[in-house]
Amino acid sequence: MLHTFGLFAVLFGTWILLSGHFTPFLMIAGAICVAFTVYVTFRMDLLDHQRDYIGPVWRLPVYWLWLAGQILVWSIIISSKVLAPRLNIDPAFERVPCTQKSDLWRVLYANSITLTPGTLSTNLRNGDLEVHALTQSAMSDLKTGKLDQRVTVAEGGKPTTGEKL
């Protein structure tokens, strides 16, 4: 039930933000549209199931800021690779373990890998990811497990290596 109301609130908030008009007609039309959408979602039996544990949400912005920094650094590195007169790339394609517990956080980890230029997750199976990297250094940087540890800590788990984050 909480999930239903949460979906309603999020959708209606999006409607208000995107319309920018606050006349009664538009508000009522929005409420009707959102209610219909929630009803269809309910009919599709997508609501009120057991959800993955999201964890301490306040750690996410810290993680996102760190990830933005990583993305910037790797963008510059990959840009220098692209602009080099002779193409100096050495792709690697390997399996990388992931230590997250729930599927949601594994997906977040895989998407973080894909978002970082230079590494690209291609498959997510039981306990590990297939990763394609543009250079060997990108792969070895990923294999140090910094990103993995960050996501695991953001999930609320204990870091498995003693490395300081």
Next chain:
Amino acid sequence: MIFLAATAALIAAMALALARAFAGPTVYDRILAVNHIGTQTVLLIAVFGFITERPDFLDISLLYALINFIATIAVLRYVKRDPANVKKQS
């Protein structure tokens, strides 16, 4: 002024991606190129809205971002495991 420079850069990048969409040996290269032409179009529409000082264009841009994603996934569903595509790689 800077908006025009950004527009020029976006159009140049779109031309490069379009060349890849024509040349790309496999169908996946073409999908990748078209997907990123779509991303650049989103940015182009947003910048264009600022050039003409009509922020309504941002709504179109927002819609384009979502449709671009759906289109990529839909086309991927369509070409996946099509035997005609496998032969072209050799």
Next chain:
Amino acid sequence: MILDILSWIAIAIGAFFVIVGGLGIWRMPDLFSRMHPAGIIDTTGAGFILLGLLLQSSDWLVSVKLALIFIFLIFTSPVATHALAHAALLDGLKPWTRGRDKMDDKDGQT
């Protein structure tokens, strides 16, 4: 005025990264290596251009829409890229490497 200059710098950086991404899509030798420069367009290029536009906007509604565009791009682009790479792998495309990869298959690209 300072805000203007900041936004110009941000848009210029974004335009630079977008061009680099386009060049990368054209230059790289195979599909999987093409995806990396393409990712630069989606994250850094789009991020800086939208940041520059955000600094220019006067209306809060415009700012919210720019932020929403950025959020949608940042959430959908890795999913699309992942789906594309996964479909290409299922279809039998092999990533090109320099011949010392640790996966079992070493056919390489055509």
